[in-house]
Amino acid sequence: MAQQRAGEPAHDPLSTPLLRNTRRAVLVAALILAILFPFLFPNPAITSVAMFTLLFVGASSAWNMFSGFTGYMALGNAIFYGSGAYFFANLTAHLNLKGSIGLFALVPLAGVFAGFVALPVGWLALRTRRHTFVVITIAIFFIFQLLAYNLRSLTNGSSGMQLPIPPWNAQTYNDYFYTASLVVALIAIGLAWSVRRSNFGLELLAVRDDEDRARGLGVHTTRVKLATFALTGFVTGMCGAIYAYYLGSLYPPFAFEAIFDVTIALMAFLGGLGSVSGPVIGALIVEPLQQYLTLKFTGGGLSLIMFGVLFLVVIRFLPEGIVPSLGAQLRKRMRQKAEVSPSPPPVKFKEAVSPRAREVNGGVSR
């Protein structure tokens, strides 16, 4: 797996000044494109897809921040999505708020709420590891979905909740939601990036590589796992709140959706598990494609078949995801070039990493 870790060895053929500057330029261009997108494509049908894509960028990055970095496959993140959505709906209903741009200020509150939900859920689920953890997150997810049906005083059950409708005209209606989603997506990416660059992120990677050894070396494994789980909940909850506000009505199967759990994982895998850009690229590919397929082949099973086959093909040929696979290919090519030119011999990766980092990562250089 190709990863840029903190204290990245200088010999990495992909970190030449030229490439680093190119990468920076591409990022800036992408950001400008993302900001200008509603002006370039003002068609509401397109901005709606773009908005959902950004929500998934946020949710998938958040998923990756926990599951990609620690190796714990959580398949219940819809818990936070739904919690954020219902918290937002309840807040607007109880405070009798009218739809306006100011309501977006409540979105972070919904995120904080979902972050707090993540604490007991994580405390429960993180007592187990590996497969048991996967299953218990699924089980807790279903408990939440059933609670959404049954706690009628909080959710109004299957009759659903209505949210305030903002008085914006149809042409620009999506733009507000698009902007909010973009902000949340950027927060998610920024969080994932800074976690990845920090010592905290290194501790998470150590947990992934060998949890017992990491604990032996003084990593407070439970504390770092739980903290990241809460961060994931915070971001996912904000996505859920925007989603609820956009839909205008909230029903248990849409707020707590099993497919959501797997979709965000698929996106991260497709792009590249454990890398910051992986889930972003995965979401940018999967969500528009999925929307297109359902639009093109409505009703029948054809869209499902194509979607499934596509994933089987991707997993078969790019098992490590797009970003790491391409990165590995590029590196190989650069190395070959370097070997031809009479430059000083490249430092071996293992030697460049400090002994402690090597120890923490189980002596495996990737």
Place this chain on the structure above:
Amino acid sequence: MGTQIAKAVVDGVLTGGVYALMAAGLTLIFGVMQIINIAQGIFVVLAAYLSYVLQVHLHIDPFIGLIVTMPLMFVVGVVIEWGFIRRLKAQNRSALSILVTFAVAIVIEGILTQFFSADLKTLNAWYVEKSLHVFGFYLPYIYLLGFVLAVVLLAALFVFLYRTRAGQSIRASVQNRTGAELIGININRVSAITFGVGAAVTAAGGMVFGATNSFNPNSGYDLISRLLVIIVLGGLGSIGGALIASIVALVIEDVTAVVWSPIWASTMFFAVLVVVLLVRPNGLFGRQEARAQ
């Protein structure tokens, strides 16, 4: 109230047997290959549709139809193992297997939707409508027949695992995959057979499921989540554990519906797992899970 609770317990035990049949394949596959087969839920639904086709178009009784559907599902299982699971690289195998089997499930769901639409179907036979009158409550014959079928097939599975050469290889692979490989067991063949047997046993469970519930291509998701809860509750890889766990979970669900309220029944089903894992992190009969990596 007393009779109602008694009936709930009986119902729970009888349906528990059928769930054990569906979960046995899942836990067996996990035991041998250390992967979670998300497609197991759609296997159940696929088997129900196969029985449905045989019944509607060829007028074959679902129980007799098992002679056709079980070998057919065996082949489906072997093909999926050979086509997708075997090709996964060792690194990240367990996580990727979840995605692969999920993708397989989506494809099967799509095919079923294409052929049968999303309309709810159910299997019909005299024993589905008629009930046995005992101790003041009515028991549909299908529950009894399904339970008997489950007992017979699980017994057959045990005989297969403990009395045949192939079964011995499977058990050896469960205990120690590398060790089994070292003493000359063909792990690929064992994995294929396990997947096939897991799917074939599920075929029988799917038939009974189709006769006791209405189903559509979407039913697989609810099923897989329940089956996963059962096999974790019973301890991953333990067939006996899966049997007891499914009976315990379904009795609790059915009794909750009577003494509390039907709307909380499903919640209790999942809550049982959470509570048990608080006390026993490896499930009721699980072995200590190996150190991560």
